Amino acid sequence: MFLLRILKGDRGGQLFLLVLLLVLIAVPLLNGLPADHPAHVSTYTVTLLGKYLTYALLAVAVDLVWGYLGILSLGHAAFFALGGYAMGMYLMRQIGERGVYGNPELPDFMVFLNWQELPWFWYGFDQFWFAALMVFLAPGILAFVFGWLAFRSRVTGVYLSIITQALTYALMLAFFRNEMGFGGNNGLTDFKEILGFSLQSDSTRIGLFIASGVALAVGYLICRALVRSRLGRVAMAIRDAENRTRFVGYRVENVKLAIFTFSAMLAGLAGALYVPQVGIINPGEFAPLNSIEVVIWVAMGGRATLYGAVLGAVGVNYAKTWFTGAFPEFWLFALGGLFVLVTLLLPRGIAGLFRRRGDSA
Numbered sequence: 017m018f019l020l021r022i023l024k025g026d027r028g029g030q031l032f033l034l035v036l037l038l039v040l041i042a043v044p045l046l047n048g049l050p051a052d053h054p055a056h057v058s059t060y061t062v063t064l065l066g067k068y069l070t071y072a073l074l075a076v077a078v079d080l081v082w083g084y085l086g087i088l089s090l091g092h093a094a095f096f097a098l099g100g101y102a103m104g105m106y107l108m109r110q111i112g113e114r115g116v117y118g119n120p121e122l123p124d125f126m127v128f129l130n131w132q133e134l135p136w137f138w139y140g141f142d143q144f145w146f147a148a149l150m151v152f153l154a155p156g157i158l159a160f161v162f163g164w165l166a167f168r169s170r171v172t173g174v175y176l177s178i179i180t181q182a183l184t185y186a187l188m189l190a191f192f193r194n195e196m197g198f199g200g201n202n203g204l205t206d207f208k209e210i211l212g213f214s215l216q217s218d219s220t221r222i223g224l225f226i227a228s229g230v231a232l233a234v235g236y237l238i239c240r241a242l243v244r245s246r247l248g249r250v251a252m253a254i255r256d257a258e259n260r261t262r263f264v265g266y267r268v269e270n271v272k273l274a275i276f277t278f279s280a281m282l283a284g285l286a287g288a289l290y291v292p293q294v295g296i297i298n299p300g301e302f303a304p305l306n307s308i309e310v311v312i313w314v315a316m317g318g319r320a321t322l323y324g325a326v327l328g329a330v331g332v333n334y335a336k337t338w339f340t341g342a343f344p345e346f347w348l349f350a351l352g353g354l355f356v357l358v359t360l361l362l363p364r365g366i367a368g369l370f371r372r373r374g375d376s377a
Contacts, residue, residue, distance in 0.1 A: 019237070022240050022244065026240060028370050029236065029322065029323045036229055036233055040225075040226055043057055044225070059221050062221050062222060063293050066221070067293055068330045068333050068334065069289075069330075070232075070290040071333055072232055072326040073228070073286040074092065074282075074283050074310055075329035076232070076239055076322055076325050077092060077095075077239075077283040078310050078314050079319060079322055080243070080275065080278075081275060082311070083325075085252075085254060086254060087176060089307070090178075090308060091180030091181055091304075091307055092180075092280070093304070093306035094184035095158070095283035096286055096306075097297065097299075097302045100287035100288060101204065101297055102150040102154050102284070103147060103287070103289075104204035106146075107204070107208075108123045108141075109123075111208065123199070123204070125202065125204075148288075151285060151287075152281045155281055155284035155287075156277055156280055158280065159280030159281070162183060163272065163273045163276045166179060167269040167273055168269050172258065181304045184302050184304055188300075188302030191299035201298065201299065203298025204291075204296070204297050204298070205297075205298075207292060210224075215292055215295070224292055228293070231285055235282050236322055236323070239282075250271050253266075254271060310329075312328075312332065312351070313325065313332050314365075315328070315365060316328040316365055317367055318365025318366055318368055321367040324368075327367055331366065335350070335354070
């Protein structure tokens with residue numbers, strides 16, 4: 017009953033969840049077929065699909081703040097990367113212990129840089145529960161502090177977008193520095209296992225793929241419940257007429273802060289699921305261009321639909337995979353052309369083709 021109430025009037029969301037469920041069932045089964053079977057899905061493809069699902073979760077997080085709150089964030093890559101680094105630090109700590117004193121073994125990049133002991137901010141990451149907590153807390157705290165300062169100063173529009181972009185750029189420059197203790201240019205890589213399971217095994221890859229799909233479904237449902245709630249209605253009022261909403265008596269800053277912080281934590285979860293599947297996290301994930309690409313996914317899929325963000329993320333990244341393999345030098349031109357075409361011909365995005373007049377926002 018709860019799910020029916022959340023998804024009432026959301027035909028696109030219902031179809032998306034049904035397709036997602038079928039994919040999560042079918043892909044593991046097809047992966048288990050013999051390698052020479054025509055319907056076999058390779059482990060490489062499973063990992064690629066898992067990566068697409070984490071991108072889709074990131075896109076849903078961006079659509080929540082842009083589509084329903086009116087905040088064009090060009091810095092969500094920072095929250096995605098922070099969640100990824102939290103998971104990467106846990107994976108790096110799974111290399112065991114050495115020495116008779118039981119000191120934790122230093123990651124290889126620290127040994128290379130002649131570090132004598134583990135930095136204090138790495139302690140605790142040998143425990144999964146602590147790393148999982150930091151996956152949410154690191155981006156959440158950053159978003160809370162940033163939002164508290166920005167929203168109470170009433171920074172809006174393009175100025176807020178520029179500040180979010182500056183935030184992720186500053187973090188990228190900081191993480192590039194070796195003395196920060198996060199691997200510098202190379203970042204964190206060469207992961208071996210997660211929760212005692214080898215990251216190279218097919219079963220672990222399948223498990224991560226399913227976890228990504230479940231996280232996407234749960235994230236979608238929570239966001240859908242949020243936008244249908246009283247808080248969500250106030251958020252849309254802020255999007256459409258912020259000053260009027262403030263004059264009515266609502267604490268606009270608090271609404272913005274709550275939703276922006278939650279969105280950042282969702283992006284952090286996406287980053288945490290992304291890292292063990294791709295096998296690396298480096299400062300390049302903070303690049304402002306990554307945040308801009310996410311905005312393009314949402315715009316092309318359909319802003320303020322949530323499921324449209326999923327369509328855009330999966331569709332664009334599939335096209336990117338194909339183009340960069342066949343015509344790598346033309347990908348950016350293709351992306352720009354596709355974005356222009358969708359903007360001109362489908363102002364409501366791809367999801368606009370599937371939305372009926374009776375659908376609710």
